Amino acid sequence: MKLSLFSRYAFFVGCILVTLICLPLLDHHPWLWSLTILTGLLSLLGVYDLIQSRHSIRRNYPVLGNIRYLVEFVRPELRQYLLEGDDDKLPFSRAQRSLVYARAKDQNSAKPFGTLIDVYEPGFEFINHSMCPKAVQEHQGFRVKIGGPQCSQPYSASIFNISAMSFGALSANAIRALNKGAKLGGFAHDTGEGSISPYHREFGGDLIWELGSGYFGCRTPDGHFDPVRFAEQAKDPQVKMIEIKLSQGAKPGHGGILPAHKVTAEIAETRGVPRGQDCISPSSHSAFSTPLELLAFIQQLRELSGGKPVGFKLCLGHPWEFMGIAKAMLESGIVPDFIVVDGKEGGTGAAPLEFSNHIGVPLREGLLFVHNTLVGLNLRDKIKIGASGKIVSAFDIASVLAIGADWANSARGFMFAVGCVQSQSCHTNKCPTGVATQDKLRQRALVVPEKAERVRNFHHNTLHTLAEMMAAAGLDHPDQLEGKHLVRRTSSTEVRLFSQIHVFLKPGELLQERIEGDFYARVWHMARSDSFEPASVELESLARSSRSLDSEPVMS
Numbered sequence: 001m002k003l004s005l006f007s008r009y010a011f012f013v014g015c016i017l018v019t020l021i022c023l024p025l026l027d028h029h030p031w032l033w034s035l036t037i038l039t040g041l042l043s044l045l046g047v048y049d050l051i052q053s054r055h056s057i058r059r060n061y062p063v064l065g066n067i068r069y070l071v072e073f074v075r076p077e078l079r080q081y082l083l084e085g086d087d088d089k090l091p092f093s094r095a096q097r098s099l100v101y102a103r104a105k106d107q108n109s110a111k112p113f114g115t116l117i118d119v120y121e122p123g124f125e126f127i128n129h130s131m132c133p134k135a136v137q138e139h140q141g142f143r144v145k146i147g148g149p150q151c152s153q154p155y156s157a158s159i160f161n162i163s164a165m166s167f168g169a170l171s172a173n174a175i176r177a178l179n180k181g182a183k184l185g186g187f188a189h190d191t192g193e194g195s196i197s198p199y200h201r202e203f204g205g206d207l208i209w210e211l212g213s214g215y216f217g218c219r220t221p222d223g224h225f226d227p228v229r230f231a232e233q234a235k236d237p238q239v240k241m242i243e244i245k246l247s248q249g250a251k252p253g254h255g256g257i258l259p260a261h262k263v264t265a266e267i268a269e270t271r272g273v274p275r276g277q278d279c280i281s282p283s284s285h286s287a288f289s290t291p292l293e294l295l296a297f298i299q300q301l302r303e304l305s306g307g308k309p310v311g312f313k314l315c316l317g318h319p320w321e322f323m324g325i326a327k328a329m330l331e332s333g334i335v336p337d338f339i340v341v342d343g344k345e346g347g348t349g350a351a352p353l354e355f356s357n358h359i360g361v362p363l364r365e366g367l368l369f370v371h372n373t374l375v376g377l378n379l380r381d382k383i384k385i386g387a388s389g390k391i392v393s394a395f396d397i398a399s400v401l402a403i404g405a406d407w408a409n410s411a412r413g414f415m416f417a418v419g420c421v422q423s424q425s426c427h428t429n430k431c432p433t434g435v436a437t438q439d440k441l442r443q444r445a446l447v448v449p450e451k452a453e454r455v456r457n458f459h460h461n462t463l464h465t466l467a468e469m470m471a472a473a474g475l476d477h478p479d480q481l482e483g484k485h486l487v488r489r490t491s492s493t494e495v496r497l498f499s500q501i502h503v504f505l506k507p508g509e510l511l512q513e514r515i516e517g518d519f520y521a522r523v524w525h526m527a528r529s530d531s532f533e534p535a536s537v538e539l540e541s542l543a544r545s546s547r548s549l550d551s552e553p554v555m556s
Contacts, residue, residue: 012046012062015039076424090422091347096392097416103461104417104454124489127398130474137470139463140186142478144406146241148337148382150299152307155206155240158187159478160397160463162455163346163388163409164210164245164313166194168258168267169426170415171443173451174435177418179205180448181455190409193245193281196233197270203452207238210313211301212245213255214281216271223280225287227304229272234305241338242301244294244312246285249346249389252315252360255283262429264438291321291328291529299334311338313388315346316366317359320534323527326373331529335382340409341367343389347412363389364403368502371404376510376520392416394466402481402498417458418451 022036046062049055058065071078095116102109117124147154162182167175175197182189182205189205191197193212200207211230214223218230234242247253258267258279268275288294294312302310316322329335343363348356361369367387374380387405391397392413400408412420419433426436434446470478473485483499490496503520510524526534 008061008064011064012043012049015042015046015063019043091345091390092392092412092416092422097422100392100413100416100458104458106457106461109461120489120492122489122491125395125399126487127395127469127473127485128487129472132474134471134474134476136467137476139460139467142463142467144384144479146311146338146384146406147309148335150302150335151309151337153305153309154337155188155309157206157240157407158185158459158463159401159407160459160466161188161208161386161407161409162190162414163411164190164192164208164243164248165411165415166192167197167199167270168194168262168438169436171431171434171437171446172197172199172266173443173446173448174415174418175199176202176448177446177451178414178455179203179207180452181414181417181459182206184452185456185459187459188240190243194267195270195272196236196239197266201238204238206240208241208243209234209239210243210245212281213283213285214271214273214279215287216273219272223282223286227300230301231304234301234308239305239308241309241311242305243338243340244285244298244301244310246312246314247317247342247360248313248348249315249342249344249360249363250348251351251355252317252344253283254351254355254359256281262438267438290531291324292332294325295328295332295334295336298336302337309337311336311340311383313340313342313386315342315344316361316369318532318534319369319523320526320528321532322370323373323524324529324532326377326379327524327527328529329379330377335379338384338386339370340386340388341370341405343367343387345390346388347390363387363400367400367405368403368504372503372505372520373510375507376505376524378508378511380507392462394462394469397462397466398469398478398481399486401478402483402486403502406479414455414458417454419446419454 018039019036022032022039026032026036042063045066049058049062049065052058055065055069057068099109142159143156144159145154146157162178165178169192170178176199179189179200180203183203187206188208189200190208191200191210193210193214193216195217196207196209211218215225217233218226220226233239260276260278263273263275263277263279265275267279271279273279288297298310298312302308314322341363343366344360345362367385371380371385374383374385384406385404386407386409387400388409388411390412391400391408391410397408415435416422418435420435421433423432425431429437429439431437431442434443437443466478470476470480475481475485483502483504484497486498487495488498488501490501505520510520528535
C-alpha cells in the first residue's frame, strides 16, 4: 500500500522538492530559472488536482493524472491522422475524403496498382460493364425535369445537387462558396430549413428553399406559417423549387433548438425570429396534421409561388404514414412535384446518439419503398424522386438511381469540397476550417473564390466519372440505370443483381386486389388519408401475421 501511495504521488512530490531545492540557488545559477518555473507550475497544478472535486483520477494522481485528459483531448486527431485505416468509415473513410479533395482540387484521382477493397467480402457492389461500351456523353446533359402536371414553372435540375444545410449551421463564407460553386456549375443549392440568407443570394445560384416546421423566413410572430411572407420570397426567380421538410435522416422525429447566444443579428433577420431568444424548430408542423392537409398545403404553396415545383423531404419511418400520403394523393387529385428521401445515415450538426444510431430507415430501403409505392399506384411518372444520404462518389449516385431515384443530393461531400476535414466539431462553433462556425475570425480561413471553384470541380469531375461509368455499362444516360445493372456480393461464393435482391412492384400493382409481396398489401390497407395513425383492424392483422415477416422481404 505504501508503495502504491508513493508511486501515485512521487512525481508531484518530486516537483515540489526540485522547486524548493532550486529556489536558494537561483542567484548563483540563473540557468535554473526555467527548471524552477516549470516544476513550480507543476507543483501548483498538483495542489489544485488534490483540492478539486470533479475528476477522481486527478485527485489520486496529481499532475500525472492530467496526461489521461490530454491524450483523450487529442485522441480524435491522433486517430484520424495516424491510426485510422483508409477504409474506416467514421463516418466517411479517408479514401472517400481523399477522393472528394482530389476532385475538388481538380487533381488526378486515379488509383494505381489495383483496388484495396476485398472484392470477395459480402456487401461488395459493382456495375456490370458491356462488351459494347458507348461513347462518353457530356454530363451537362445529365438533368431531370422536375414539375408535374399541376406545376406551371418546371425546373431542369442536375442529377447531382447540394443537399440541405442552413445558414447558422454553416458559416456565411461556406454558404457563399457553395452557392457560387452551384452558379458556376449549373446545379442547385438547397437552403436548409434556416431560410434564405443574404449569402445565398449574393452569387445568384439556383436555390431549393427548404421549409421546416419553424417556417423560418415566412413565419408569424408566434411561429406559424405566413402566406404573405412566403409568397414574397418564393416568387424570387432565384428560388427554383420549394421543399417541405417533414423529417431529417440523422434525427427524424426530433425538433431542434438554436440557443439564444448563437442567434446572431444576421440569423435572427434571416429566420424572422427575435434576437436574444432560443430559436425553436418544433418536431412537427402546425400547418397540417393529416395526409390530406399536407397535400392541401402543397397546393397552397404551389399557388403562392406562382406554380413552382413543390415537394417534401422525409426520412421514412412508419410505412403506413407514407402510404397514407399516397392514398390522399389518389383521393384529392393533388400530387407533389417531387419527393426527397433522406436516409438515416445522413448528417447533422448535432443529434442525440440514439437518434443518429437507432431511429429512421436507411436510404436505400426508404427509397425503394417510396419508389415502389408510387409505381404500384401509377403515380411514379408524375412525381420525381431525389435521394440524400452519404453520397460522395459517382458509384454512390449510380447505386440510388438504379433502385428508383431521379437525382441525388450530397451535403457532406460538398462540405469536404469547401474544406471540411471531418473534425466532428460542428456543434462547438470551433470548426477548424471555418465551414461550420459563426466565429468571424475562424470563417475568414475559408476563401470564397477558391472554395467555389472546388465546389464546381467536385460536381464536374464526379459527373464526368459517372458519364464514363455509364459508357462502360453500355448506357447513354443515368436515367437508363436499372436494378439489373448493379451487382452485390451476398456471400463469399455468390453475387446477385439488385433486381434479384430487391422487390420491384409493377405499375398499378397496389391497386389490384392482391399483389406479390404481402407486406405492401397489408401496409396499404393500414394507411389512412385522413390521419397518420394506422387503421386499427389492419394493425392487429399485421401483428398476428408478424411471424411471417421473419422470412419475408419487407422493404428490400
